[in-house]
Amino acid sequence: MFPITHKRVLSDSVFEMGVHAPKVARKVRAGQFLMLRTDSKGERIPLTFSDWDTTCGEVRFIVMRVGKTTHKLSHLEVGQELADLVGPLGRPTHVGGLGRVAVIGGGVGAAVAYPVARAMCEAGDEVTVVLGARNKDLLVLEDEFRALPLRELVVVTDDGSAGEKGLVTAPLKRLAEADAIDCSFAVGPAIMMKFCAQTAREHGVPCTVSLNPIMVDGTGMCGACRVSVSGKTIFGCVDGPDVDGWGVDWEQLMSRQRVYADLEREADSEYSKGCSCTL
Amino acid sequence: MPERDAAERACVFDEVALGYTEEQALAEAARCIQCKNPTCIEGCPVRIDIKRFIAHIQLREWAEGVAALKERNALPAVCGRVCPQEDQCEKTCVLARKGEPVAIGRLERYLGDYDLACDLEHRCKPVVGEPTGRRVAVVGSGPAGLACAGELRRLGHAVTVFESLHAPGGVLTYGIPEFRLPKQIVTAEVGVLEEMGVELVCDAVVGATYTIDELMGEEGYDAVFIGVGAGLPVFLGIPGENLNGVYSANEFLTRANLMRAYEFPMYDTPIWRGRKVAVVGGGNVAMDAARTALRLGAEEVFLAYRRTEEEMPARREEVHHAREEGVRFEMLCAPTEIRGSDGWVTGLVATRMELGEPDASGRRAPVCVLGSEFGIECDTVISAVGTRANPLLTSTAPDLELNGRGYVITGDDGSTSMPGVFAGGDIVTGSATVILAMGAGKTAALAMDDWLRSRDGVIARPDVR
Numbered sequence: 001m002f003p004i005t006h007k008r009v010l011s012d013s014v015f016e017m018g019v020h021a022p023k024v025a026r027k028v029r030a031g032q033f034l035m036l037r038t039d040s041k042g043e044r045i046p047l048t049f050s051d052w053d054t055t056c057g058e059v060r061f062i063v064m065r066v067g068k069t070t071h072k073l074s075h076l077e078v079g080q081e082l083a084d085l086v087g088p089l090g091r092p093t094h095v096g097g098l099g100r101v102a103v104i105g106g107g108v109g110a111a112v113a114y115p116v117a118r119a120m121c122e123a124g125d126e127v128t129v130v131l132g133a134r135n136k137d138l139l140v141l142e143d144e145f146r147a148l149p150l151r152e153l154v155v156v157t158d159d160g161s162a163g164e165k166g167l168v169t170a171p172l173k174r175l176a177e178a179d180a181i182d183c184s185f186a187v188g189p190a191i192m193m194k195f196c197a198q199t200a201r202e203h204g205v206p207c208t209v210s211l212n213p214i215m216v217d218g219t220g221m222c223g224a225c226r227v228s229v230s231g232k233t234i235f236g237c238v239d240g241p242d243v244d245g246w247g248v249d250w251e252q253l254m255s256r257q258r259v260y261a262d263l264e265r266e267a268d269s270e271y272s273k274g275c276s277c278t279l
Numbered sequence: 280m281p282e283r284d285a286a287e288r289a290c291v292f293d294e295v296a297l298g299y300t301e302e303q304a305l306a307e308a309a310r311c312i313q314c315k316n317p318t319c320i321e322g323c324p325v326r327i328d329i330k331r332f333i334a335h336i337q338l339r340e341w342a343e344g345v346a347a348l349k350e351r352n353a354l355p356a357v358c359g360r361v362c363p364q365e366d367q368c369e370k371t372c373v374l375a376r377k378g379e380p381v382a383i384g385r386l387e388r389y390l391g392d393y394d395l396a397c398d399l400e401h402r403c404k405p406v407v408g409e410p411t412g413r414r415v416a417v418v419g420s421g422p423a424g425l426a427c428a429g430e431l432r433r434l435g436h437a438v439t440v441f442e443s444l445h446a447p448g449g450v451l452t453y454g455i456p457e458f459r460l461p462k463q464i465v466t467a468e469v470g471v472l473e474e475m476g477v478e479l480v481c482d483a484v485v486g487a488t489y490t491i492d493e494l495m496g497e498e499g500y501d502a503v504f505i506g507v508g509a510g511l512p513v514f515l516g517i518p519g520e521n522l523n524g525v526y527s528a529n530e531f532l533t534r535a536n537l538m539r540a541y542e543f544p545m546y547d548t549p550i551w552r553g554r555k556v557a558v559v560g561g562g563n564v565a566m567d568a569a570r571t572a573l574r575l576g577a578e579e580v581f582l583a584y585r586r587t588e589e590e591m592p593a594r595r596e597e598v599h600h601a602r603e604e605g606v607r608f609e610m611l612c613a614p615t616e617i618r619g620s621d622g623w624v625t626g627l628v629a630t631r632m633e634l635g636e637p638d639a640s641g642r643r644a645p646v647c648v649l650g651s652e653f654g655i656e657c658d659t660v661i662s663a664v665g666t667r668a669n670p671l672l673t674s675t676a677p678d679l680e681l682n683g684r685g686y687v688i689t690g691d692d693g694s695t696s697m698p699g700v701f702a703g704g705d706i707v708t709g710s711a712t713v714i715l716a717m718g719a720g721k722t723a724a725l726a727m728d729d730w731l732r733s734r735d736g737v738i739a740r741p742d743v744r
């Protein structure tokens with residue numbers, strides 16, 4: 001069992017959680033993920049490490065509540081336990097020697113973008129962060145990003161309630177047109193990554209994306225996570241999650257993410273019936 | 280052996296074969312003529328003293344019979360259910376020459392179940408040897424790892440089993456369905472090992488959470504056994520295989536068995552329940568997938584195999600059960616494309632095959648019949664065409680010698696190119712059988728014992744061996 005050691009609410013539907021997992025904590029690198037199960041009937045879901053501390057053996061992740069498992073997770077408090085937590089899985093993000101890089105985090109993707117941007121800064125890359133959210137309330141980790149030695153932090157919201165009004169692709173386009181970046185890294189909802197990769201490509205800027213296909217084991221034994229990249233099928237969990245965004249078959253990825261949509265909705269509404277929480 | 284009725288069982292996950300009653304077991308054992316030269320034993324990959332265990336049944340000496348079995352096979356309740364006896368001991372049984380061989384597998388299962396029905400105290404447990412002060416890490420908790428762990432404990436070594444999934448058992452847990460091997464049996468067998476002092480650490484991926492070097496270094500293990508199986512699914516390599524509704528057998532069976540998706544939404548993991556399901560392949564894995572699909576409510580399940588039933592590697596009993604439950608066999612049929620619309624599978628395009636000259640495997644090779652393409656409607660395709668070695672662990676152990684296909688190279692005793700590191704089971708042989716994996720685990724355990732003792736300058740103690 002894995003004791004929960006930290007919990008912090010970041011917005012209506014987003015929270016940060018810390019779990020005691022010392023064997024895992026000592027191996028994590030930016031861009032990697034974990035799989036967890038809340039309880040013995042639970043599903044295995046992947047979440048990216050947002051932070052980790054080798055001295056106290058804690059790993060952290062930031063979760064957006066979207067369905068039954070993340071809902072269940074939101075009800076767990078410090079002192080309770082997770083049934084399972086395994087990791088670190090996936091290949092770490094490539095940092096260092098990138099030159100001027102734009103890191104784009106959309107929605108809960110900010111949770112992945114944060115450790116990546118931090119690792120890039122530590123490795124000597126010149127990092128500009130574009131942080132996007134639907135509105136001000138969904139914007140997470142802004143203070144944490146401000147504390148990094150970034151070249152610039154650009155905040156964008158769909159409704160203009162914080163920072164610029166618009167989509168993350170606008171600042172990306174601006175940076176590319178001004179020849180201010182050598183490469184880019186985007187993480188967030190698939191549709192956002194698709195448009196980032198497209199924008200970057202139009203300007204000849206390489207764009208690494210951190211994919212989020214549906215997973216079961218996270219270790220390469222089932223193939224649930226397959227994605228077409230440049231015409232080749234890869235397993236997102238072991239060959240990714242980072243891949244070349246230019247080559248991703250986005251329509252396929254988005255379609256595969258929706259396979260269980262009806263069943264998931266059914267499960268969550270069943271679970272939510274007996275629950276009056278706001279988070 | 281009594282079985283659940285085919286129509287009744289095809290929609291539930293309860294075990295199909297019900298096992299012998301005591302009278303039936305005695306009657307079957309009485310058929311054994313106790314040959315002077317028991318050829319059945321030669322057919323057993325781990326040389327169980329079959330003659331002796333059956334003699335004990337004849338005398339109703341159940342506990343003695345269990346002990347005789349367990350000298351060679353730590354998991355008789357499992358092997359009695361899943362071993363391909365018809366190609367092993369029962370094939371070489373003297374009675375098979377003239378008629379029906381003795382049902383050795385069913386008798387094995389009878390004793391295995393007898394043992395599991397005893398309370399833990401009265402169960403046949405190997406005696407744990409005097410502590411040697413040595414610690415061994417076993418990676419993977421499939422049949423190979425479990426057999427290795429049990430044997431090492433018997434020899435007095437401290438053993439920790441590292442398993443990447445959240446539950447132990449390997450294929451016994453995630454692959455072979457409940458209706459063929461109830462999970463409670465696997466749990467009980469693992470319980471015996473824990474009772475013997477084997478420490479089990481789930482959620483530990485070697486190659487990620489630890490490396491082999493770390494296990495031998497900072498984690499303080501004196502030797503390591505690698506029994507990680509061959510779990511990487513192979514896909515068909517044809518257009519359309521990333522459509523929704525296409526599964527590897529591994530994913531389909533893992534969702535159903537390990538994650539219990541058939542009890543969704545009580546269990547959280549969903550599974551897509553197709554109405555018309557195509558399973559591609561002809562082995563045990565394909566049969567398990569097809570029969571699982573039926574139980575999930577499919578109206579029609581057919582199996583596409585490129586050779587004929589004759590060449591099908593699945594156990595005869597499984598083929599028989601599948602057919603009885605209503606699985607349709609589409610033989611000499613090789614899929615060439617999966618068709619879809621709106622991202623979902625709508626059908627399969629396949630070519631007719633015919634059998635040509637024998638190939639390297641000795642079976643007649645299928646060749647396509649030109650212009651014979653035809654379409655089959657379906658909403659689910661399950662690919663059960665084999666698995667390969669998963670590089671997750673091996674890619675982080677550069678000193679571990681592998682063959683061209685990524686499997687670990689070992690000597691006959693399971694030793695690898697790394698001192699103190701041994702391997703066995705599917706990660707050495709490629710997909711094989713439960714009994715071979717267990718045999719390899721046990722052989723390696725004995726070699727590891729020698730290695731640990733010779734390193735200490737102590738000669739192996741014959742009384743324990």
Ligand SMILES: Cc1cc2nc3c(=O)[nH]c(=O)nc-3n(C[C@H](O)[C@H](O)[C@H](O)COP(=O)(O)OP(=O)(O)OC[C@H]3O[C@@H](n4cnc5c(N)ncnc54)[C@H](O)[C@@H]3O)c2cc1C
Pocket residue numbers: 033043044045046047048049061062063064065066067068069070071108111112211212213214215216241257258260261264265268
């Ligand atoms: C490598 C990776 C890293 C991720 N990192 C984060 C993160 O840091 N923070 C975060 O909030 N979310 C992250 N996700 C997404 C997160 O895993 C899903 O939101 C979560 O599984 C939803 O589960 P649910 O039961 O709450 O929702 P559901 O109602 O079951 O599903 C909602 C949607 O989530 C996706 N999803 C469902 N089950 C899975 C699954 N087993 N594996 C992957 N996706 C699934 C599907 O697209 C689905 O339509 C990551 C996903 C991947 C693959």
Ligand SMILES: Cc1cc2nc3c(=O)[nH]c(=O)nc-3n(C[C@H](O)[C@H](O)[C@H](O)COP(=O)(O)OP(=O)(O)OC[C@H]3O[C@@H](n4cnc5c(N)ncnc54)[C@H](O)[C@@H]3O)c2cc1C
Pocket residue numbers: 361362363418419420421422423424441442443444447448449450451454455483484485486506507508509510532563564567594669671672703704705706710711712713714716
């Ligand atoms: C669906 C199906 C049906 C079958 N039916 C039969 C049958 O009827 N009869 C028969 O004799 N054989 C059958 N087989 C074959 C048989 O199950 C295998 O040959 C046998 O299980 C191999 O045992 P193993 O211990 O080598 O590997 P596995 O059983 O594969 O166990 C390996 C274990 O190691 C774990 N692991 C993998 N990588 C790591 C890592 N990096 N770190 C930690 N742990 C790891 C895995 O999660 C797994 O639990 C079947 C196989 C399948 C898939």
Ligand code: FES
Pocket residue numbers: 214215216217218219220221222223224225226235236237238
């Ligand atoms: S999640 Fe199973 S192979 Fe990637």
